[in-house]
Amino acid sequence: MSVKVKRRVHVAAAAMINADRKEVLIARRPSNVDQGGLWEFPGGKLAPYETGLEGLKRELHEELGVEITRAQPLIRVHHEYPDKHILLDVWQVHDYAGEPFGREGQAVRWVPMEELVNYPFPAANLPILRAVMLPTEYLITAEEDDEARFDTRLERALKEDGVRLVQLRAKTLDESAYVERAQRALALCRQYDARLLLNGEPSLLDAVDADGIHLTSERLMQLERRPIAQGKWLSASTHDKAQLDQAALVGCDFVTLSPLRTTPSHPEVAPMGWHDFQQLVERAGMPVFALGGMTRFDANHARAVGAQGIASIRDFWK
Numbered sequence: 635m636s637v638k639v640k641r642r643v644h645v646a647a648a649a650m651i652n653a654d655r656k657e658v659l660i661a662r663r664p665s666n667v668d669q670g671g672l673w674e675f676p677g678g679k680l681a682p683y684e685t686g687l688e689g690l691k692r693e694l695h696e697e698l699g700v701e702i703t704r705a706q707p708l709i710r711v712h713h714e715y716p717d718k719h720i721l722l723d724v725w726q727v728h729d730y731a732g733e734p735f736g737r738e739g740q741a742v743r744w745v746p747m748e749e750l751v752n753y754p755f756p757a758a759n760l761p762i763l764r765a766v767m768l769p770t771e772y773l774i775t776a777e778e779d780d781e782a783r784f785d786t787r788l789e790r791a792l793k794e795d796g797v798r799l800v801q802l803r804a805k806t807l808d809e810s811a812y813v814e815r816a817q818r819a820l821a822l823c824r825q826y827d828a829r830l831l832l833n834g835e836p837s838l839l840d841a842v843d844a845d846g847i848h849l850t851s852e853r854l855m856q857l858e859r860r861p862i863a864q865g866k867w868l869s870a871s872t873h874d875k876a877q878l879d880q881a882a883l884v885g886c887d888f889v890t891l892s893p894l895r896t897t898p899s900h901p902e903v904a905p906m907g908w909h910d911f912q913q914l915v916e917r918a919g920m921p922v923f924a925l926g927g928m929t930r931f932d933a934n935h936a937r938a939v940g941a942q943g944i945a946s947i948r949d950f951w952k
């Protein structure tokens with residue numbers, strides 16, 4: 635039996651997100667090419683010695699007639715197709731010159747984010763769809779014993795820090811107190827067009843119609859399948875490769891990976907540091923938020939090493 639070594643293909647692709655209208659630019663692959671007829675994020679294979687960003691700029695000039703002026707890494711996805719191993723190196727384009735059009739005759743369309751799921755994409759693209767929906771910052775709420783103060787602090791973060799993704803973590807509350815707080819938190823989040831995930835059992839969604847569930851790593855490891863519908867978001871806390879693999883297996887939409895640094899809340903746990911973090915993120919296959927001593931000053935670096943961004947209690951809870 636001969637062992638065939640798969641081709642490795644490095645592809646740069648663009649998530650052009652129109653932040654005001656919350657639309658994303660997608661293009662349809664011509665029917666006569668690999669994965670023809672499917673929709674994709676514009677881009678293509680890197681030429682020898684090209685960096686991801688150089689390749690992205692060249693491809694977007696060739697395919698859409700635009701010149702990228704500002705872009706930031708969004709996510710890197712490894713995927714095994716039957717004939718090749720591809721690395722999709724996806725960049726979020728923040729600014730460009732020109733009006734995009736299908737320079738190669740391909741259909742090009744601005745699509746509202748929540749409608750992206752209705753378009754057929756290549757199998758490798760699921761993590762990208764998740765990444766474009768998510769912001770760079772993930773607020774985890776602190777323990778509070780005063781409900782009025784909880785509301786004030788949450789609203790401050792939504793209003794002044796522009797937080798758009800919130801996890802309600804409250805280990806000291808019993809279920810009925812948790813549900814009450816969650817209902818108020820949901821109303822506040824709706825007011826600011828932010829998403830709310832409940833830290834706890836999937837059944838909490840029956841009591842509060844929030845946007846999803848965040849699982850502890852312990853709960854994650856007990857599951858055999860995804861415990862909630864596809865229309866809701868599922869995130870989980872992870873700390874190592876085994877937990878990341880499990881998150882992929884049960885179909886988490888995204889995860890936190892911690893601890894990057896030592897924190898006052900977990901002084902006994904050894905931090906993993908950026909090097910190990912980057913290696914784990916590279917193969918996670920879903921958006922990952924860096925957690926553990928992170929502040930918004932770390933967001934750019936987190937992006938640069940492949941993460942979606944940062945998660946924090948302390949940096950937002952003031």
Ligand SMILES: Nc1nc2c([nH]c(=O)n2[C@@H]2O[C@H](COP(=O)(O)OP(=O)(O)OP(=O)(O)O)[C@@H](O)[C@H]2O)c(=O)[nH]1
Nearest residue numbers: 645647668669674675676677678679720756757758759
């Ligand atoms: N551009 C792009 N390619 C994707 C995506 N998802 C995905 O699996 N791919 C795969 O990555 C490879 C990209 O190749 P491509 O056909 O765009 O390459 P290219 O623009 O350099 O074209 P060429 O090889 O005809 O010159 C294809 O095998 C394609 O199926 C995506 O969202 N965007």
Ligand SMILES: [Mg+2]
Nearest residue numbers: 676677678679
């Ligand atoms: Mg292409």
